[in-house]
Amino acid sequence: MYNNQFDGNAAFSGGGFMPSQATQTADPTFPPAKSRDSQPLLPLTVKQISEAFQSSDDKSNFLIDGVDVNNVTLVGMVHNKAERVTDVSFVLDDGTGRIDCNRWVNEAVDTKEMEGIMDGMYVRVHGHLKGFQGKRQLVVFSIRETRVPQFYVVPWGKPTNTKTHFVLTLQEWDQGFASLDHLSHFY
Amino acid sequence: MDTSNPAVFVNVELLRMYVGRRVRAVIQVVRSDGGVVVGKSTDEQQLVVKGSPPVSLSNFVEVIGIADSNQSIRAEIWNNFGDTFDTSTYNQVCQLANGEYKHLFI
Numbered sequence: 001m002y003n004n005q006f007d008g009n010a011a012f013s014g015g016g017f018m019p020s021q022a023t024q025t026a027d028p029t030f031p032p033a034k035s036r037d038s039q040p041l042l043p044l045t046v047k048q049i050s051e052a053f054q055s056s057d058d059k060s061n062f063l064i065d066g067v068d069v070n071n072v073t074l075v076g077m078v079h080n081k082a083e084r085v086t087d088v089s090f091v092l093d094d095g096t097g098r099i100d101c102n103r104w105v106n107e108a109v110d111t112k113e114m115e116g117i118m119d120g121m122y123v124r125v126h127g128h129l130k131g132f133q134g135k136r137q138l139v140v141f142s143i144r145e146t147r148v149p150q151f152y153v154v155p156w157g158k159p160t161n162t163k164t165h166f167v168l169t170l171q172e173w174d175q176g177f178a179s180l181d182h183l184s185h186f187y
Numbered sequence: 188m189d190t191s192n193p194a195v196f197v198n199v200e201l202l203r204m205y206v207g208r209r210v211r212a213v214i215q216v217v218r219s220d221g222g223v224v225v226g227k228s229t230d231e232q233q234l235v236v237k238g239s240p241p242v243s244l245s246n247f248v249e250v251i252g253i254a255d256s257n258q259s260i261r262a263e264i265w266n267n268f269g270d271t272f273d274t275s276t277y278n279q280v281c282q283l284a285n286g287e288y289k290h291l292f293i
Contacts (some may be wrong), residue, residue: 036264045291050190051216065208077264095251095293097190 041073041126046097054131062129072138073126074099074148081137082120088114092125092138101125103140113143122146193293194251196277196284197230203257204285210253210260213268213277216244224248229278238262247272 032163052062052069062069076094088103105111117123126142194211195201202210214226216232224244228234236250238261243266252262284292 021237047190047293048291050188095194095196097188097193120264162272184244 009180020074033178041071043073044093046076046094047073048096049099049129049136049158050097052129052136062131069129071128073124074138075122075124078119078121078123081117083114088117090119092123099167101127101138101140103143115117116145117143158182179184195293196281197231197254198226198230198278198281199228199234199258200230201210201258201281201285202228202234202254204220206254206256208254209252210254212260213247213249213272213274215247215272215274219244229274229281233258235259236262238265241267243267246270247274 045124048064049062049069052064055061055063074092074094076092079091079093081088081090081096086104086106088105090097090101090103091100103110103114123143124146125138125140127138127140130139131135139176157158192209194209196203197205197210197212202212212227212228212234213290214224214236217225217227217233219225219240219287222237222239224233224236224240226236226248235258236252237255237259238250238252240248240262244265247270249264249266249268250260250262251264252260255261259279
């Protein structure tokens with residue numbers, strides 16, 4: 001059951017996908033950098049996040065279809081942006097749901113990144129999923145405006161006997177060049 | 188977090204399943220008359236969008252709002268998507284987001 005192939009750019013084989021390069025900023029509340037850097041950036045919908053299984057109470061360990069979910073990437077619209085002394089909070093609505101987001105602003109570069117973000121803007125965020133007081137939140141480590149969300153569907157990876165991997169790809173046109181990111185689902 | 192009010196990806200064919208509910212669609216603007224924009228949805232059918240469009244509309248516009256009939260949406264949000272847009276792929280997304288990938292969206 002394959003859908004139209006995107007053109008040659010999307011020549012995925014062997015089960016890989018191209019995560020966007022996340023802007024790394026130092027965050028004192030994060031676990032050691034090792035655990036974060038070794039995790040791929042998973043594109044998900046808020047709906048998927050809401051249904052993820054939380055595998056332990058004291059850490060933020062989430063599983064979707066048995067896959068560890070730590071670093072995620074989403075595209076959505078910003079709402080309720082609120083600037084505080086050490087952080088900026090907002091709600092991200094990706095059309096499937098709304099999730100609370102938090103961006104620590106420790107350095108001038110963080111503040112600058114958040115200054116350009118406005119309510120009603122479409123943004124791409126990279127962040128870390130966190131469970132807090134029973135709620136799921138996103139600790140954002142990178143955010144930028146995206147222009148026009150465009151959608152493509154491509155088969156991803158090699159089908160196996162038991163599973164076929166598909167991705168719903170979200171292509172953004174940002175400052176004149178395209179970067180491919182994905183909403184992915186494993187089944 | 189809150190997944191109680193998603194905006195369903197629709198074209199005109201899918202719109203009828205979501206009358207009264209929150210939807211999102213991309214239209215190609217045909218004409219704009221006061222508070223009514225007539226457009227062509229990504230499945231090539233006429234879609235009427237009511238509300239307060241921005242002063243200037245680009246060729247392709249995303250609207251998010253409540254489906255108020257089989258062929259119209261009362262838009263709360265209007266996003267200009269520029270002069271070019273891949274409607275056939277967006278249309279496919281609508282079908283998949285309401286079909287085999289529905290559980291990822293609503």
